[in-house]
Amino acid sequence: MTAIDWRDGPVECVGGYGRQLRPKGAKETGKWAGTVAHKARRLCATCYERQRELTCEPQPYRMVWRWQMLADAPVLHQEYEAIADLMDVLREMGCVLAARPARRRVVHGATPFMELDYRIRDCTPAERTVLAPPQPDTPAGGTDVATVVTA
Incomplete structure (x- = not known):
């Protein structure tokens, strides 16, 4: 300038x-x-x-997400299911992740659960607009196509 x-x-x-x-x-x-x-x-x-x-981006803060695990499903798959559920909750709260969630612990037993350690911050106005929940007739951000890759 x-x-x-x-x-x-x-x-x-x-x-x-x-x-x-x-x-x-x-x-x-x-x-x-x-x-x-x-x-x-x-x-x-x-x-x-x-x-x-x-x-300006708001300051991030740290939280723990406790997610009820599924029976007989691989732990790695469940970790991503937990993160997907976390994204839905953060969107409703008006927050975004400030860092990749880390698996904190997994507890097996009668009611197994997983805890994820993560940092979030409030959305900026621009992010809030982009991350608004999709309308019923509007496709989500990604595509529904899965690509199979064989080694």
Whole structure:
């Protein structure tokens, strides 16, 4: 981005609200009357903060997912079933994974379960739009085609 040429006076904020900008250190007098201070990237402070909030990723936090295991199914397959169920729950919560889930432990017995250790964070507005639950007539993100590869 090129430097702003302030010689001709105020420039318009590119945030879309029509505010006129003045250099950061300039007082709101003379040719700068009725203007707001330039923050960064040709934006006033209000538009800069609004844009920053839309693009910043929230801080992740750590959680444990306990999943009731199925009888007589391979543990590796069940791990992916657990992750798929976790994705559904995270989507409803408005969260996304911040790292790949790790298998924490598997407990066998009368009621076997698996625990996954994972980190999540809140969705950004853009992610929330993309990850919205599919409508009934709309196909999901992937395809329903399985490719068989033989060695």
